[in-house]
Amino acid sequence: MSVPDPDELPILGEALAVEFANTRYGQAPDLIDFLGDRELARAWIAAALGRELADAWRGSPVAHRELRELRDAVHALLEARVHGAALPGEALTRVNASVAKVSATRSLELDTQGEALVRTRRRGKTAERLEAQLAEALMELVGTPAWSQLRRCPGPGCSLFFVAAHHRRRFCHPSCSHRARQAAYYRRRQRAQESGESP
Numbered sequence: 001m002s003v004p005d006p007d008e009l010p011i012l013g014e015a016l017a018v019e020f021a022n023t024r025y026g027q028a029p030d031l032i033d034f035l036g037d038r039e040l041a042r043a044w045i046a047a048a049l050g051r052e053l054a055d056a057w058r059g060s061p062v063a064h065r066e067l068r069e070l071r072d073a074v075h076a077l078l079e080a081r082v083h084g085a086a087l088p089g090e091a092l093t094r095v096n097a098s099v100a101k102v103s104a105t106r107s108l109e110l111d112t113q114g115e116a117l118v119r120t121r122r123r124g125k126t127a128e129r130l131e132a133q134l135a136e137a138l139m140e141l142v143g144t145p146a147w148s149q150l151r152r153c154p155g156p157g158c159s160l161f162f163v164a165a166h167h168r169r170r171f172c173h174p175s176c177s178h179r180a181r182q183a184a185y186y187r188r189r190q191r192a193q194e195s196g197e198s199p
């Protein structure tokens, strides 16, 4: 797996579990791991969950490896879901193990505007709280409309998951749709040239 530039982090504004899975980008042998080293992982944590958590995450070799293992499990579950396949048991076990690492309590509270909000407090090491939060984000996605609207982008060279909340949305991002149109134009042109016609 190659290591990319932190400026190219694939953040689409999707549900957290979807963003987490998308850190594993592309298909072998051109797989790119946006959690590939500790600094990248920290940049992703800052972008997805905030600078405070990223700064608190020490990123020991074990914590880094376990974060990537959890990500691979979440990725495998989303991939099975978009293909309508049975969810792999090993990945389910991995997600459950991450949630079990910390104790958590939920409370119903009011925000500054007086609106109700559910606050989750987790006790444990930063790396364990991070894993639990990401694993719970996947659990919160299961069974929601977004879970059945999960898609994988068909854009050329793209493999990002996204939630097709509108049935007309076919790509992860307008730039992918644009690249797909360009690729289709190129293919039509190639075919026309092969058959001796103008495109």
Ligand SMILES: [Zn+2]
Pocket (backbone or CB within 6 Å): 153, 154, 155, 158, 159, 160, 171, 172, 173, 176
């Ligand atoms: Zn795409």
